[in-house]
Amino acid sequence: MRRSSRRRRTVSAYREGDRTVVLIPARMSEAEEQRWVSVMLDKLAAQESKRVLGDTELSERAQRLSAQYFDGRARPASVRWVTNQNTRWGSCTPSEGSIRLSHRLQGMPEYVVDYVLLHELAHLLVPGHGPRFWRLLESYPRTERAKGYLEGVVAADRLPHLPGVRGE
Numbered sequence: 001m002r003r004s005s006r007r008r009r010t011v012s013a014y015r016e017g018d019r020t021v022v023l024i025p026a027r028m029s030e031a032e033e034q035r036w037v038s039v040m041l042d043k044l045a046a047q048e049s050k051r052v053l054g055d056t057e058l059s060e061r062a063q064r065l066s067a068q069y070f071d072g073r074a075r076p077a078s079v080r081w082v083t084n085q086n087t088r089w090g091s092c093t094p095s096e097g098s099i100r101l102s103h104r105l106q107g108m109p110e111y112v113v114d115y116v117l118l119h120e121l122a123h124l125l126v127p128g129h130g131p132r133f134w135r136l137l138e139s140y141p142r143t144e145r146a147k148g149y150l151e152g153v154v155a156a157d158r159l160p161h162l163p164g165v166r167g168e
């Protein structure tokens with residue numbers, strides 16, 4: 001915690017290595033200070049949980065999902081985010097073992113990202129969307145829910161921009 005005499009009102013916090021620095025105005029009371037420290041720690045934690053996975057974390061996630069749902073049989077050579085994919089949530093090139101996820105998924109619930117990852121992982125094992133393909137995804141309990149979520153996003157995109165409805 002750092003008290004700053006220049007700082008009059010605002011409180012801020014950031015991570016510095018494995019320490020957290022909370023900047024507070026010098027005049028603040030002990031009680032206010034304690035309250036703010038916990039508020040700022042919660043705020044930082046919330047920001048960090050919303051943080052986007054990096055490509056390395058995305059690969060690790062894919063590995064874990066493959067192990068959990070496909071006995072580790074799907075082994076992608078690369079998993080990464082792409083920004084040039086706006087009509088598909090994910091894609092996969094089985095011959096290269098590469099999986100690409102649209103950056104539009106960033107910020108969506110984890111179970112949705114996991115579903116798209118699993119979907120693409122399943123394509124490493126079964127091409128197309130036949131019964132064998134969907135059987136693979138049956139073991140993931142949130143398949144239907146994730147599909148519904150994504151359909152909802154697509155439907156919302158097609159709506160006219162009504163003021164107050166989409167907040168635009």
Ligand SMILES: [Zn+2]
Pocket residue numbers: 119123128129
């Ligand atoms: Zn597919």
